[in-house]
Every structure is written in structure tokens, then in C-alpha cells.
Amino acid sequence: MTIRIDDSLMYRDRLDGLHGLDPALRDTMEERFQVIRADIAGRRKSGEYGFESLGRQDAVVASIEQWAALQRGRFDHLLILGIGGSALGAKAMLTALKGSAWNEWDAGRRDNWPTLTVLENVDPVTVLGTLDRLDPRRTLVNVISKSGGTAETLAQYLIVREWLDRSVATDAKDHLVITTDPERGALRALAGSEGITTFAVPPEVGGRFSVLTAVGLVPAAILGIDIAELLAGAAEAVDAALADQLADNAAARWAMLQWQAHATRAANVHVLMPYSDRLRDFAEWYRQLWAESLGKRLDRDGTEVFRGPTPVGAVGATDQHSQVQLFIEGPFDKTITFIRICDTVDMLTIPGRDGLGPDMSYLVGKTLGGLLDVQFVATREALRSQGRMSSTIEIDTLDARTLGHLFMFFQLATGYAGAWYGVNPFDQPGVELGKVLTFEAMGKDGF
Amino acid sequence: MTIRIDDSLMYRDRLDGLHGLDPALRDTMEERFQVIRADIAGRRKSGEYGFESLGRQDAVVASIEQWAALQRGRFDHLLILGIGGSALGAKAMLTALKGSAWNEWDAGRRDNWPTLTVLENVDPVTVLGTLDRLDPRRTLVNVISKSGGTAETLAQYLIVREWLDRSVATDAKDHLVITTDPERGALRALAGSEGITTFAVPPEVGGRFSVLTAVGLVPAAILGIDIAELLAGAAEAVDAALADQLADNAAARWAMLQWQAHATRAANVHVLMPYSDRLRDFAEWYRQLWAESLGKRLDRDGTEVFRGPTPVGAVGATDQHSQVQLFIEGPFDKTITFIRICDTVDMLTIPGRDGLGPDMSYLVGKTLGGLLDVQFVATREALRSQGRMSSTIEIDTLDARTLGHLFMFFQLATGYAGAWYGVNPFDQPGVELGKVLTFEAMGKDGF
Numbered sequence: 001m002t003i004r005i006d007d008s009l010m011y012r013d014r015l016d017g018l019h020g021l022d023p024a025l026r027d028t029m030e031e032r033f034q035v036i037r038a039d040i041a042g043r044r045k046s047g048e049y050g051f052e053s054l055g056r057q058d059a060v061v062a063s064i065e066q067w068a069a070l071q072r073g074r075f076d077h078l079l080i081l082g083i084g085g086s087a088l089g090a091k092a093m094l095t096a097l098k099g100s101a102w103n104e105w106d107a108g109r110r111d112n113w114p115t116l117t118v119l120e121n122v123d124p125v126t127v128l129g130t131l132d133r134l135d136p137r138r139t140l141v142n143v144i145s146k147s148g149g150t151a152e153t154l155a156q157y158l159i160v161r162e163w164l165d166r167s168v169a170t171d172a173k174d175h176l177v178i179t180t181d182p183e184r185g186a187l188r189a190l191a192g193s194e195g196i197t198t199f200a201v202p203p204e205v206g207g208r209f210s211v212l213t214a215v216g217l218v219p220a221a222i223l224g225i226d227i228a229e230l231l232a233g234a235a236e237a238v239d240a241a242l243a244d245q246l247a248d249n250a251a252a253r254w255a256m257l258q259w260q261a262h263a264t265r266a267a268n269v270h271v272l273m274p275y276s277d278r279l280r281d282f283a284e285w286y287r288q289l290w291a292e293s294l295g296k297r298l299d300r301d302g303t304e305v306f307r308g309p310t311p312v313g314a315v316g317a318t319d320q321h322s323q324v325q326l327f328i329e330g331p332f333d334k335t336i337t338f339i340r341i342c343d344t345v346d347m348l349t350i351p352g353r354d355g356l357g358p359d360m361s362y363l364v365g366k367t368l369g370g371l372l373d374v375q376f377v378a379t380r381e382a383l384r385s386q387g388r389m390s391s392t393i394e395i396d397t398l399d400a401r402t403l404g405h406l407f408m409f410f411q412l413a414t415g416y417a418g419a420w421y422g423v424n425p426f427d428q429p430g431v432e433l434g435k436v437l438t439f440e441a442m443g444k445d446g447f
Numbered sequence: 448m449t450i451r452i453d454d455s456l457m458y459r460d461r462l463d464g465l466h467g468l469d470p471a472l473r474d475t476m477e478e479r480f481q482v483i484r485a486d487i488a489g490r491r492k493s494g495e496y497g498f499e500s501l502g503r504q505d506a507v508v509a510s511i512e513q514w515a516a517l518q519r520g521r522f523d524h525l526l527i528l529g530i531g532g533s534a535l536g537a538k539a540m541l542t543a544l545k546g547s548a549w550n551e552w553d554a555g556r557r558d559n560w561p562t563l564t565v566l567e568n569v570d571p572v573t574v575l576g577t578l579d580r581l582d583p584r585r586t587l588v589n590v591i592s593k594s595g596g597t598a599e600t601l602a603q604y605l606i607v608r609e610w611l612d613r614s615v616a617t618d619a620k621d622h623l624v625i626t627t628d629p630e631r632g633a634l635r636a637l638a639g640s641e642g643i644t645t646f647a648v649p650p651e652v653g654g655r656f657s658v659l660t661a662v663g664l665v666p667a668a669i670l671g672i673d674i675a676e677l678l679a680g681a682a683e684a685v686d687a688a689l690a691d692q693l694a695d696n697a698a699a700r701w702a703m704l705q706w707q708a709h710a711t712r713a714a715n716v717h718v719l720m721p722y723s724d725r726l727r728d729f730a731e732w733y734r735q736l737w738a739e740s741l742g743k744r745l746d747r748d749g750t751e752v753f754r755g756p757t758p759v760g761a762v763g764a765t766d767q768h769s770q771v772q773l774f775i776e777g778p779f780d781k782t783i784t785f786i787r788i789c790d791t792v793d794m795l796t797i798p799g800r801d802g803l804g805p806d807m808s809y810l811v812g813k814t815l816g817g818l819l820d821v822q823f824v825a826t827r828e829a830l831r832s833q834g835r836m837s838s839t840i841e842i843d844t845l846d847a848r849t850l851g852h853l854f855m856f857f858q859l860a861t862g863y864a865g866a867w868y869g870v871n872p873f874d875q876p877g878v879e880l881g882k883v884l885t886f887e888a889m890g891k892d893g894f
Contacts, residue, residue: 083764083765083768084765084767084768084769085768087765088769099572099573099576100573101550101564101573101576101577101580103548103550103551104550104551104562104580105580109579109580115551117548120765121724121762121763121764121765121819122764122815122818122819122822123722123723123724123725123791123815123816123819124791124794124795124814124815124816124819125546125723125724125725125791125794126546126547126548126724127795127815128794128795129546129548130548132556133548133551133552133556148806149806151810151818152764152818152822154806154807154810155797155810155813155815155818156815157807158797158798158799158800158807158810158811159795159797159798159815161800162798162800185806186804186806186807189804193802207768268715268716268778268780269715269716269757275570276570276572277568277570277572277573278570278572284769287769287770288768288769288770291769291770291772291773291777292769292770292772292773294773294777295772295773295774295775295776295777296776296777297776306776306777306778306779307777307778308773308776308777308778310716310757310759310773310777310780310781312757312759315568316568317530317568317569317599318530318531318534318567318568320531320878320881321530321531321532321654321735321878322531322535322731322734322735322738322739323734323735323738323739324877324878324881325738325739325742325875325877325878326738326739326741326742326755326757326877327742328742328877328878328880328881329742329743329744329753329755329876329877330738330741330742330743330753330754330755330757331715331753331754331755332753333715333757334757344570344571344572347571347572347575348571348574348575348606350602350605350606351605351606351609352605353605353608353609355640357633357636358891358892358893359595359596359601359632359633360601360604360605360633362886362889362890362891362892363598363601363602363605363889364605366602366889367571368569368570368571368574368602368603368606369570369571371569371598371599371602371885371889372568372569372570372571374885374888374889375569375599375881375885377884377888378881378882378884378885378887378888379881381881381884382880382881382884385880386877386880428772429776430771430772430773430775430776430833431767431768431771431772431775433775433829433832433833434767434771434775434822434825434826434829435825437824437825437828437829438818438821438822438825439809441821441824441825442809442810442813442818442821443809444805444809445805445809446805
């Protein structure tokens, strides 16, 4: 197993005896799980679970790798135009596997892999700064929109296209790669008429489930990330989540516990708290996945229910000095899921000096990674003793394979959570009204 | 007024007639506000409200500016060792006034002001990468800990000190500046014995209220931010928050509405959503302030109450594609506070091209800033029509003065919120247990 999950601290008998979930759930949920499984099996046939097959895409990997190899050395910068599901996955991958300060390394220390800038907003200050900073002659622009009609991304495209045209003129199309629907939408039409390289997003995979499609794999390959390993990890997660008993199925069980905590213990806030800076953007990716999938007005029968937990990201140990006071002493309205990475525990010995007082001398000879891990254990125990529910996901090392596993684990868990919550986790009807009002105000035809 | 607040969309009569706050609160809270004011006046005398005087610190400003002027040109990098309140303020200021990609600009475009790296964690991967990347000979290290005993910061200091000693040897103390308590703690002792420059944090100002003390002002001055303007904005906010009628006191009123939404409408999630990339880290700063101040087990009388809203950061328009689905369709358990910046509306005209289809042509000739603002208006209206409570803080331009005003506004509002919620907003007893367990596991004397 690439990842291990301990969810024992979700249960009352392991907490303070007062708070937490009924231990009987360990048994009583098995029967309901079989109903959930049957329901999902039916929906799988109707195509809702397209993302589950993303662990095995040999032809896609080969075509992306072949194309990416041809780009190697041509560019210093990768500029992504995309928002939401078209942005969060690439950011999460870069931060996890290359570090959040990647762009600040010189080219040699990046082994000449490009920097990454993601334009995920229409803030003109950010866009102007970015175009001022990057050299268009050394920039590859990846325009990403599953539908091909996202207003923010198309507006960015028009601005960036003019910027390219001014500097690289007729070569602009060699600086562009488009990731969009295989047939439909404005970007697909544009790519066809101009001969721009495109990669297709499978129509049966939703935007927030698309990190393991070309949406995430094209940037990953350009940045030197092993995309075959990402998918191998994802395939492992899919295999694990097919287990037909809840006791053996960590993704379904973790989802059940989050739902039960919400439904029976009023825990409407679900915190993901990796003890690692490298997973900070992963927590942002999770936030979209969990919020947009489960935040729904209607249940599967069309009854008005207004469901959905609020996902919150945190990073240990940093947030011990920010959010943990609230987690420990505030209302009993939260679950916390920690992520612990084991192979950093022995890293970076703390050196001594002469004349250190007792506030510092106890640190000498310990490792910084050990201090981080001790803080994780201490914080979990402090929360436990105050009756606060938590789960822990443990991985040995953070590499492309475990990251792919984590992505797919949370996607599978989200699918299961939709079933437990009784909502459709694959649509997002609530954002339509805002889009319509935006189109009206911008004077788009037909609005 | 540097900032304007519209809180009309918190009330039922401006929403869908079903959800939101009772419009009678506009009147009925005046009386209670007078009780709150009297309570705060008493606590002010006992010193709890030390942060309110930070708008006027002429001597502190002069000494920091004088010292900072001597450092000008000596360093390419500012490295902060600090966590929580010792890190979040500097990050928020840099992102707001210099942009989140500041470190990626070349020195000329930074007008030779240094880059900023904040080590706010004990993740060894981050620390090793940082020390590998920065040149110690060109780095100024600001060690920040109000108490002087923060384990994370002291561990970082030992590692960074060895790194400095290896490269700059006897000059190491010229690369260090310490911000800590004026008399007590390990850092104060160390600075004294080694002759390291120090700046004092007033003991009567708590860590999460310290951005406008030397904690934030020293980094700001080194980065070329006008600290006198920051404080001038803060002083304006203090003046506005002394108004003795709730109708005239935006900070007290905003805090009252957040509390009422929580207490009477079960809104335990408070979202801060600036429509600006530059305020992304400001939202993180707010998150600590709100969570750590209001998340409390005991009320002012010592009764167990487990209070505290969960603050959530969001950025518009980006989060329209992530969290807004949940905000619009999920449970009625949230308030949203938007921040709108007016002077970017006309920025960056979207250029046309030949042959654009209807999905793109409507954008041509509009501005990107206008699109951002239209999306704000559309999202607020979509939320309103679905009965979702929101407030809007509007500023004309984002500069040092308005940023100082915003910092102080939220600090003042947090003080008022403590009074409305009936908890002490200035302590953080819940994190002590985790600290004790950490010290035990690390073998610190006396634990």
C-alpha cells in the first residue's frame, strides 16, 4: 500500500468518551455500504465515474510524453491560462514534487525545466505583471478549459495572444498548446482553424476530477514530472477502492466517517491538514473537489436539502499558530484529516553553539524533521484528549506515485461521499446563475 | 473615509425574505452596544487594548526607518524566521503592495529592494531548499518571536546561524536583526550577549495583533514599504472605531453582524473573499486573527461554552470555480465579506482578433478589470437571490494607507467580536497542551 489510513480517532471510544462517532458504525455501516456500492455500480454504467479509468491511459501518456520531449529546452517558462479545475491540479503537482519556491531557483538548479505561472484569475494587476515579467519568446502557453467557453480563460487568451503576436509573430502557434473538449467549444474551433496543438479532456470526466487527464498531465510532463508514475499511483488507489467490504475500503470508509460526523455530530467543517509545506496546494485542490462536489441544493431525488460540508485547508506545524486554537477549544463542528510523510523525520540535524540557555539547548542534536513529527503527534493527541475527531493518512515518501495515489484517493472518496450524502457529486448547478448574470452584464449574445 | 462598508445584504429584508438577520437588529443592538462599549472601556484601562495605540508611533517609525536606510543596498534577500503572527503580517503586506510574484522579478525591476522568504514552518525540505537557494552573504535574517521562546523559530535560528557563520563568520551579527520582547526571553538574552540589533514588541500587544509593531514594520521598511503611511491608515481606522453609536461604528457593527449570524442563524463559517489576488495573503492573516481570537472554550465568566466561528479565505473571481458552488447551494451556515478595489476596473483592455466567434467577441473592447468587477457584482447578486448573507468592504485603491486601515479595521472588529461573543479575544490557552506535549517529547528541562 502506498498510503495507510488510521481513522480510529473518529470514534467516541478512542476520544473522550463524550464526543465523536458511535463505535457501532464500524459494523452497522457495512449493510448500507452494499446499497451504496450497488447504486454506484449503476451510475458507473451510465458513465458518471469516468475518472476511475484514468489510472490506465497508455496511449495518452505516450502521446503527451512524445510531444513534451520535443519541447524540452525550447522554453524557460510555462504559462497556464485556466481557472478552478484547470489550475489547481497543476499547482498542487508543482508544489508537491518541485517545491513552492521552484520559480526562484536558477535554470541550472531546475535542470532547465521551465518555471510555472498559473493565471487563474482576471485580476488585471496580476496579468499585466506576468506579461511584463516573462519573455514571450521563451514561454509556452497552455490554454486550459474543459468546455472551451470559460469567460476568464478566453479573455486571458485574447490578451496573451496579442502579447505573443507582438514578439513571435507567425510563430505564435508554436508557443501555444490547448487542452479542451475533443470536439466542441470555442477553443477547439480556434485550435482547428489555426493549427494549434491540442490535447483532449475526456468529456466524461468533470473539471474538478481532471487533474489526471491532459489538464494536469500536459503541464506535469513539461515540468519534468513522471506522468506514468502519477497514473500508476492512481491505478493503485482505484484497485484499493474496489474492495467490496467497507472495512477494506479506505476511500469509502473515510467518506462515510466525514458524512456521519456531519450528519450525526454537526461537524460541517472538514479540515485537511498535511504536516508538509509541499502539500499546501494539494489542500487547495481538495477544497475545490470537496466543496463543489458536495455543496448541493437538491438531493438525488430532487428534494431541496442544502447539503455540503465546508472544506478548510491547513498546514502543520504552521497552523498550530493560527487555526489550531479554534480546532481544540472551539465548537465541536469539525473533523480533521492529517497527512504525515514519514521519510522526512530524520532530516536536518539542529546544530549546537556555545552558551545556549535551556530554551534552546534541548533542541540541539535533534532533527528538524523530528520536531515537525513530534508536533504532529502532540497536536493530534491534544485534539484527541479534547474530544476532537481526526483521521491520519500516512505515506512513506512524497513522489509522483504517492501523489497520484492521493489525487485518486480523494476523487474516489468524493464519489463515495456523494453517495453517502445523497447528492450528485459531478454537477455544479449553483454557479450557473452567476455566469448568466456575468454574460448579461458583459453583453454576450443571447443573454 | 479610506474604506466604505455596505452591510445591508446581511438582513432578511434585502435577501429572499426568509434567510438573513432580523432587520430590527439595526435598532435593537444600539443599547447592547453601549454595554459593550463600557466593558471595553474598562478593559482598555487594564491594558488589553494595547494594539489600538499602534496608529501613532512616531519614535518607533523614526528608529526603524533610520536603521533600514543603513541597510539599503546591503542585501538581496530578507529571510524571516517566524511563525503565526510573526509571519502572516509580513506576507500579507508584501503580496498586497508588491505582488505575489515579487521574488521572481529581477533586482532592477524591484528597484533593488530585497526578495522576501518567510520560514514559517519546521519542514526540513523547505528549510534546506531555502538555505541552498539564498546567498548568505547577501541575506538579512530577521528572527521574530514575541516571547523569544518559540520552539520552531529557535530551531530555525540555530540552523540558519550555522549557515551564516560558515559564510560570513564574524560578520554574522550584521546579518541578523531580532524582533522580540523588550526584556524577556531567550532571543532577548542572545541579542544582548552577542550585540545583535533588536527591535521590541510591546508586551501589551498580542502576537496576532502585532503586524503594526516592529514585527511587521521592520520587514516592511526593509522591503521599501512606507510604514508611516501604514500607520496613518491604521490611525484613521482607530478614529472611526471610537464612534459611540453602532450606526456610525463600522468595525463594531460588522463584528455584531458576524456574531448575530452565528448566534441566531447558525452561520459558523465566516468567509473573507477579496476580489483581488493582492489580498490573498491578507485573507490568511485574517484567518489567524479571527480563529485564534474567538475560538474559545470558556466565556469571560469562566463558563464552558466552546465558541468560535471558522474563518475561511477565498479569492474572487478564482473561487467562483471552487468554493462558490457550496456558498450558493450549500447549507445556510456562512457569511461572506467581499473586498472590492475600485481603481482596477478600467485596467487592461481586451484586444480583438479576426474571426472570433460569439464565445469570445463579446469580450473585445471591455477591460479585464471590468470583467473582474462584473463577476463580483454577479456573484454577490446570485448569493443574495439565494438568501445568502454578505457584506462588502470597498476601497478606492490598495496602497500602504488603505492596507494599514484594513489591518486595524479587522483588529478592532476582532476586539468588538470578542465582546459580542463574550470571550477573551486576546489569549490562546488551547495551544498550550500541544506545546507541553512537544516539549515533553523533545526532552526540554522541566517537562
